[in-house]
Amino acid sequence: MKAETRLTVRYAETDKMGIVHHSNYAVYFEAARTDFLRRAGLPYSEVEKRGVMMPLYGISTRFLAPAQYEDELSVVTWIKELGRVRLTLAYEVYRVQDGMLLATGETQQAFTDAALRPVDVKKAAPDLYALLKRCAGEGA
Amino acid sequence: MKAETRLTVRYAETDKMGIVHHSNYAVYFEAARTDFLRRAGLPYSEVEKRGVMMPLYGISTRFLAPAQYEDELSVVTWIKELGRVRLTLAYEVYRVQDGMLLATGETQQAFTDAALRPVDVKKAAPDLYALLKRCAGEGA
Amino acid sequence: MKAETRLTVRYAETDKMGIVHHSNYAVYFEAARTDFLRRAGLPYSEVEKRGVMMPLYGISTRFLAPAQYEDELSVVTWIKELGRVRLTLAYEVYRVQDGMLLATGETQQAFTDAALRPVDVKKAAPDLYALLKRCAGEGA
Amino acid sequence: MKAETRLTVRYAETDKMGIVHHSNYAVYFEAARTDFLRRAGLPYSEVEKRGVMMPLYGISTRFLAPAQYEDELSVVTWIKELGRVRLTLAYEVYRVQDGMLLATGETQQAFTDAALRPVDVKKAAPDLYALLKRCAGEGA
Numbered sequence: 001m002k003a004e005t006r007l008t009v010r011y012a013e014t015d016k017m018g019i020v021h022h023s024n025y026a027v028y029f030e031a032a033r034t035d036f037l038r039r040a041g042l043p044y045s046e047v048e049k050r051g052v053m054m055p056l057y058g059i060s061t062r063f064l065a066p067a068q069y070e071d072e073l074s075v076v077t078w079i080k081e082l083g084r085v086r087l088t089l090a091y092e093v094y095r096v097q098d099g100m101l102l103a104t105g106e107t108q109q110a111f112t113d114a115a116l117r118p119v120d121v122k123k124a125a126p127d128l129y130a131l132l133k134r135c136a137g138e139g140a
Numbered sequence: 141m142k143a144e145t146r147l148t149v150r151y152a153e154t155d156k157m158g159i160v161h162h163s164n165y166a167v168y169f170e171a172a173r174t175d176f177l178r179r180a181g182l183p184y185s186e187v188e189k190r191g192v193m194m195p196l197y198g199i200s201t202r203f204l205a206p207a208q209y210e211d212e213l214s215v216v217t218w219i220k221e222l223g224r225v226r227l228t229l230a231y232e233v234y235r236v237q238d239g240m241l242l243a244t245g246e247t248q249q250a251f252t253d254a255a256l257r258p259v260d261v262k263k264a265a266p267d268l269y270a271l272l273k274r275c276a277g278e279g280a
Numbered sequence: 281m282k283a284e285t286r287l288t289v290r291y292a293e294t295d296k297m298g299i300v301h302h303s304n305y306a307v308y309f310e311a312a313r314t315d316f317l318r319r320a321g322l323p324y325s326e327v328e329k330r331g332v333m334m335p336l337y338g339i340s341t342r343f344l345a346p347a348q349y350e351d352e353l354s355v356v357t358w359i360k361e362l363g364r365v366r367l368t369l370a371y372e373v374y375r376v377q378d379g380m381l382l383a384t385g386e387t388q389q390a391f392t393d394a395a396l397r398p399v400d401v402k403k404a405a406p407d408l409y410a411l412l413k414r415c416a417g418e419g420a
Numbered sequence: 421m422k423a424e425t426r427l428t429v430r431y432a433e434t435d436k437m438g439i440v441h442h443s444n445y446a447v448y449f450e451a452a453r454t455d456f457l458r459r460a461g462l463p464y465s466e467v468e469k470r471g472v473m474m475p476l477y478g479i480s481t482r483f484l485a486p487a488q489y490e491d492e493l494s495v496v497t498w499i500k501e502l503g504r505v506r507l508t509l510a511y512e513v514y515r516v517q518d519g520m521l522l523a524t525g526e527t528q529q530a531f532t533d534a535a536l537r538p539v540d541v542k543k544a545a546p547d548l549y550a551l552l553k554r555c556a557g558e559g560a
Contacts, residue, residue, distance in 0.1 A: 011174065011184070012167045012301050016294040016349055016468075017536070022476045023292050023446035027152045030443075034151065034210065044151070045210040048436075056442045060480035066536065069296055070174065070185040116437070116486065152441050156328075156434040156489055157396070162336045163306035163432050170303075188296075196302045200340035206396065209436055256297070256346065291454065291464070292447045307432045314431065314490065324431075325490040350454065350465040 001135040003039050005032040005075045006096070009067055019066035026059060029091045029105055032075035036089070040135050042128055051114050052125045054087065058108035065095075065102045072096040079136040084120045086110050087132065141275040143179050145172040145215045146236070149207055159206035166199060169231045169245055172215035176229070180275050182268055191254050192265045194227065198248035205235075205242050212236040219276040224262045226250050227272065281415040283319050285312040285355045286376070289347055299346035306339060309371045309385055312355035316369070320415050322408055331394050332405045334367065338388035345375075345382045352376040359416040364400045366390050367412065421555040423459050425452040425495045426516070429487055439486035445523055446479060449511045452495035453527070456509070460555050462548055471534050472545045474507065478528035485515075485522050492516040499556040504540045506530050507552065 007028055015021040037044045047054070067073060074094045081088040086108060093103040111121035122129040147168055155161040177184045187194070207213060214234045221228040226248060233243040251261035262269040287308055295301040317324045327334070347353060354374045361368040366388060373383040391401035402409040427448055435441040457464045467474070487493060494514045501508040506528060513523040531541035542549040 008171070008174070010167060010171050011295060012170055012303050014296040015291060016296070016298045017473055017475060018296045019475070019536075021292050022479060023443050023450075026443035026446060027150060030152055031148070031150050034148070038210075043210055045208075053437055055437060055439070055483070055486070057483045058481065059442060061478065063475070063477045066475070068185075070178075070183055116439075151435060152443050154436040155431060156436065156438045157333055157335060158436045159335070159396075161432050162339060163303050163310075166303035166306060193297055195297060195299070195343070195346070197343045198341065199302060201338065203335070203337045206335070256299075288451070288454070290447060290451050292450055307430060310432055311428070311430050314428070318490075323490055325488075348465075350458075350463055 001040070001137065002076055002078045003032070003036040005035040005077065007031060007073045007075065009069050009071045009073065011069055014069050019068055022061070022063060025061050025063075025093065025103055025105060028073065028075055028093060029059075029077075029089075029107055032077040032091060033089060033107070036077045036135075040131050042131055047125065047128055050125050052119065052121065052128065053112045053114060053116060054109040055112060055116060056107055056109050059105065061103055061105040063103050065100055067093070067095060067102050073102070079132060080106065082132050082136045084111075084122045084129070085118055141180070141277065142216055142218045143172070143176040145175040145217065147171060147213045147215065149209050149211045149213065151209055154209050159208055162201070162203060165201050165203070165233065165243055165245060168213065168215055168233060169199070169247055172217040172231060173229060173247070176217045176275075180271050182271050187265065187268055190265050192259065192261065192268065193252045193254060193256060194249040195252060195256060196247055197250050199245065201243055201245040203243050205240055207233070207235060207242050213242070219272060220246065222272050222276045224260045224269070225258055281320070281417065282356055282358045283312070283316040285315040285357065287311060287353045287355065289349050289351045289353065291349055294349050299348055302341070302343060305341050305343070305373065305383055305385060308353065308355055308373060309339070309387055312357040312371060313369060313387070316357045316415075320411050322411055327405065327408055330405050332399065332401065332408065333392045333394060333396060334389040335392060335396060336387055336389050339385065341383055341385040343383050345380055347373070347375060347382050353382070359412060360386065362412050362416045364402045364409070365398055421460070421557065422496050422498045423452070423456040425455040425497065427451060427493045427495065429489050429491045429493065431489055434489050439488055442481070442483060445481050445483070445513065445525060448493065448495055448513060449479075449525055449527055452497040452511060453509060456497045456555075460551050462551055467545065467548055470545050472539065472541065472548065473532045473534060473536060474529040475532060475536060476527055477530050479525065481523055481525040483523050485520055487513070487515060487522050493522070499552065500526065502552050502556045504531075504542045504549070505538055
């Protein structure tokens, strides 16, 4: 499963170079993750209510071309790797107007309890694990 | 004319109180302004290309109830006052789920050139002025 | 009591006009409040550990001149009004290099419990109240 | 040369997990870069005035332990690789209180002109190149 999220670049996200400040891509990826889970059927706010957190322990981004104010962006998200204690998602950011690929990225997240201690998500939230497995195309 | 903009609260916009950090409302207002102008027929990126900037010289916000992660918000925007050197916009932020009013705000903007010197917008960008006047319901 | 906080403008805080984006002043005021309380003797992280929150219910800012990347800023903070359920702070932001006043602002905060219900701070955290009263120059 | 930058975690930088939102580390690295260049003798605002920009084309971060509101952080920065068209910096973020390593990161930047076209920095800004070479410990 690949999910697509549409975003419009906000003025506050630009910097004095006239382009989107790179720190915003981490926020775009996160908005895309939120969408990914919601469409998969389990909003992340629901996940947290069950006491499961998914803090990042790694992120990397490559910037290929700058985005600009009012650009409409399309962020494509998919599961690259799913384990019982961690999850790797991959992202591509396109400019909708001309289909140009602007950035690619990857995030590594741990499954933890509310105190940020690692948990086995298959035990802690079996429905979340099953759903992610389905999205990862590995069968339930 | 009143324009409505829909936003979904991002995780990065929350703070350790578990609610949307107040500084984000300024960004929500701005996203709503961007929408307001685009729908009125003149995207702000076009305005800037003509050398007209609209820096803020004042902003105020009242917070009535907190917004939370994944809340869908509706920002309603309208022109409160239009002059030849300045513009006051008003905003209301509602939570879509239950229609609750979460915040109200106002921004004061100046019309300037690219060097941030005040200009008479009726002279500097007559089409923008005419359009704003129409949106303000004061006739062209 | 007036407290002074020094900040250096970050690149990420600029926008495509080449100046500090206005939404950052709310963050500058907050950094200044954090300093104000720490110097008064009660870090805000300590206040929260006692279960007292101080969410904003109002903020207003006037922008007099723009700040730029790498500018060193001085934020002067003082108590404008102290009640048992609310607190108003005032702020002035100066550019250190030439002493120019760039912005002024005001925040209104409520005293609440962790569930964001109003509390009488004199009862809920008498030491915080006494300290604020001292800072406000109204005697303990 | 290694440069050290001190930062205090701002409330706005926390998220609903109660920790610093990961997107802020990109901003911390940038504040550290700003300091690095200023201490080396050439503030980045000066670099830009000569028409040389240094947009990021890559960033990666590993998060080892969370930072919290009011934590004082120490960001250590050094040059990992210097070329004539690009620069790689490395970062370590420590919590000052107990010396714990919280995060490590790396940024890749290109040297460009104001239109974001690649330039040979040795030709475009020989003093910047010489200074970076000295900081990289490779002799002038």
